[in-house]
Amino acid sequence: MVRFHTIAAISVILAGIYFEISYFEWLVVLFTFNMVFVAEMVNTSIEAMVDLISLERRQDAKVAKDVSAGMVLVSALSAIAIGVYIFLPKFFLL
Template sequence: MRWKQFVASVLYALNGIRIAICHERNMRIHFAATIAVIVAAAIFRISKMEWLVLLLTIGAVMSLEIVNSAIERTVDLVTDEYRPLAKEAKDLAAGAVLMFAFISVIIGISILFPYMYVFFKNSLHFHK
């Protein structure tokens, strides 16, 4: 019985990810950025440690976005009318995502930029 409960829990969680990707515009933006970063990282053959940092960063941003969406939906479920605390709850959750998304851009640039610099520098020397 426990195995079936575990499988059901995983399926519920996967459904939550599907809902986020299908219905949340910002999640689709994060997903597209994730694909671009993963492709770039694969092309540049970044180190194992750099992969780990990127994957943790990607996981954190995507997780925060899902939590933000859950908070927004919960607030909407509780009240249809404007309430300052409801707005603050939504703004705080969105702020958490924005803050970490900004930090993740800095992390991504700091990891990928040296590889891109060498690649383009070598490309320019090759064409001269």
């Protein structure tokens, strides 16, 4: 997923340059990138720690992994919503 998020981030940066978004919009976009990448790092850390602690399949381990994956999903959906809010009006002005 990190590769997908990196490609998405590069695409948004290129769109930001093309649409000449404001400094405040750049701030929001960069904060959003950080939010998604931090969520990815925390998710990866939790999954690695759970695997390190026990290789057995346990329900509580599954819950920890599912919740951390859900955190990434929520942050990615928030990033999409923010991107739509910033870029959709500019797209319709073309």
